[in-house]
Amino acid sequence: MKFDFVSRRHLLQGTAALGLAASLPLRSAYAKETTIGFIYVGSRDDYGYNQAHAQGAAALKKMPDIKVVEEEKVPETDAVEKTMESMINLDGATLLFPTSFGYYNPHMIKVASKYPKLRFEHCGGLWTDKDPKNAGSYFGYIDEAQYVSGIVAGHMTKSGKLGFVAAKPIPQVLRNINAFTMGAKLANPKATLQVIFTGDWSMPVKEAEATNSLIDQGVDVITCHVDGPKTVVENAARRGAMVCGYHVNQSTLAPQAYLTGAEWNWEVLYPRFVKMFTAGETIPNFYRGGLKEGLVKVSPYGSMVSEAARKQADDIKTQLTDGSYMIFKGPLVDNKGKTVIASGVSRGQTDPELEKMDYLVDGVIGATS
Numbered sequence: 001m002k003f004d005f006v007s008r009r010h011l012l013q014g015t016a017a018l019g020l021a022a023s024l025p026l027r028s029a030y031a032k033e034t035t036i037g038f039i040y041v042g043s044r045d046d047y048g049y050n051q052a053h054a055q056g057a058a059a060l061k062k063m064p065d066i067k068v069v070e071e072e073k074v075p076e077t078d079a080v081e082k083t084m085e086s087m088i089n090l091d092g093a094t095l096l097f098p099t100s101f102g103y104y105n106p107h108m109i110k111v112a113s114k115y116p117k118l119r120f121e122h123c124g125g126l127w128t129d130k131d132p133k134n135a136g137s138y139f140g141y142i143d144e145a146q147y148v149s150g151i152v153a154g155h156m157t158k159s160g161k162l163g164f165v166a167a168k169p170i171p172q173v174l175r176n177i178n179a180f181t182m183g184a185k186l187a188n189p190k191a192t193l194q195v196i197f198t199g200d201w202s203m204p205v206k207e208a209e210a211t212n213s214l215i216d217q218g219v220d221v222i223t224c225h226v227d228g229p230k231t232v233v234e235n236a237a238r239r240g241a242m243v244c245g246y247h248v249n250q251s252t253l254a255p256q257a258y259l260t261g262a263e264w265n266w267e268v269l270y271p272r273f274v275k276m277f278t279a280g281e282t283i284p285n286f287y288r289g290g291l292k293e294g295l296v297k298v299s300p301y302g303s304m305v306s307e308a309a310r311k312q313a314d315d316i317k318t319q320l321t322d323g324s325y326m327i328f329k330g331p332l333v334d335n336k337g338k339t340v341i342a343s344g345v346s347r348g349q350t351d352p353e354l355e356k357m358d359y360l361v362d363g364v365i366g367a368t369s
Helices: 002-012 049-060 079-089 101-114 143-156 171-187 204-216 230-238 266-278 307-322 352-356
Strands: 034-039 066-071 093-098 119-123 135-140 161-166 192-197 221-225 242-247 258-264 286-289 296-298 339-341
Touching: 034 049, 034 079, 034 266, 049 066, 049 242, 049 258, 049 266, 066 079, 079 093, 079 101, 093 101, 093 266, 101 119, 101 135, 135 266, 143 161, 143 171, 143 221, 143 242, 143 258, 143 296, 143 307, 161 171, 161 204, 171 192, 171 221, 171 307, 171 352, 192 204, 204 221, 204 230, 221 230, 230 242
Parallel strands: 034 066, 034 093, 093 119, 119 135, 135 286, 161 192, 161 221, 221 242, 242 258
Antiparallel strands: 258 296
16 A cells, blocks of 8 residues: 555656646546545554544445545655645545644645645644635544543542653643643542653654653553554553553553543544535534534543542533533643633633643643743
8 A cells, every 4th residue: 555655656756647636626527436535644553643533534435435545654744745646646536634733734735725626624723714715624622531531540540640641742732631630630639640741743662761750650540642552551551550541442452451541533523524525515624523523532431440430520521512511711720830711711612722722730740841
């Protein structure tokens, strides 16, 4: 598969084919079958970010008159532009999902501008009205599932020390760290969470080192926000720590240590988008959803999770799903003592201020820089 795509990229170089799709009416040459392209920055079986998207792509393969083409391990460079060109001009793709965070700007924007009659959807949250109208971004409020995971972790920790292995201190990651911590403190007000940033999305050696360092300091429940949680999950379990997963269900990797986790549910969203697209409807340029919309879910509880933990977690999950519970509300202070949400102020999931998050809440041991 990989060699095939690389070969086709070379075929495109120096030919007039690059501009062909820009002049075609949308799907006119592919009336009987719609071809959809998925691009992943890592392996499709990474037990993490890429696998979650691949599971969503797999759901599309079950739909009639839909063809899915995929390429994995594509760097966040102009390599993704070449892959999109290949999918458009050689496969006839009319809807593309370049899934990794760094694909969006300038790469997807550049290709979307070149092919205004095609549709490009990016997982992240970066689209603005200055961007091409045939581009869009989607994301899920996975911090809701992280909050529920935190509740379980707060109940189950014996040391009161939780750990978080994270890639980069960007708003989406900080939102997960903070939600997990706040959920844990709801269950166990004395709980603390120590965070270690590795510096990038996939750094297995640093992820293993961070996991071991946290456990050496007394942490007994670990979670993460990296592309492939497999390293963190397996190392934590090997050291006797409990685990809350991320992206997909990793319970098979550590059945005796896995408490629960925060999962994407792209199997719901991708068919939804494709049905809109094939019906000639416009996919929203900016799309969000959480537990209520089915875009995220909480992993099944492990057998070791107590009844008290299950009950409180389920209760809050129900309230988050029906919209009656607010995670981010004042008074809320960061771990430097500064008020970040004033008393009486509530920030619902759609509040744009949460997309700019640059702080760690009280209870988190660590810094954003």
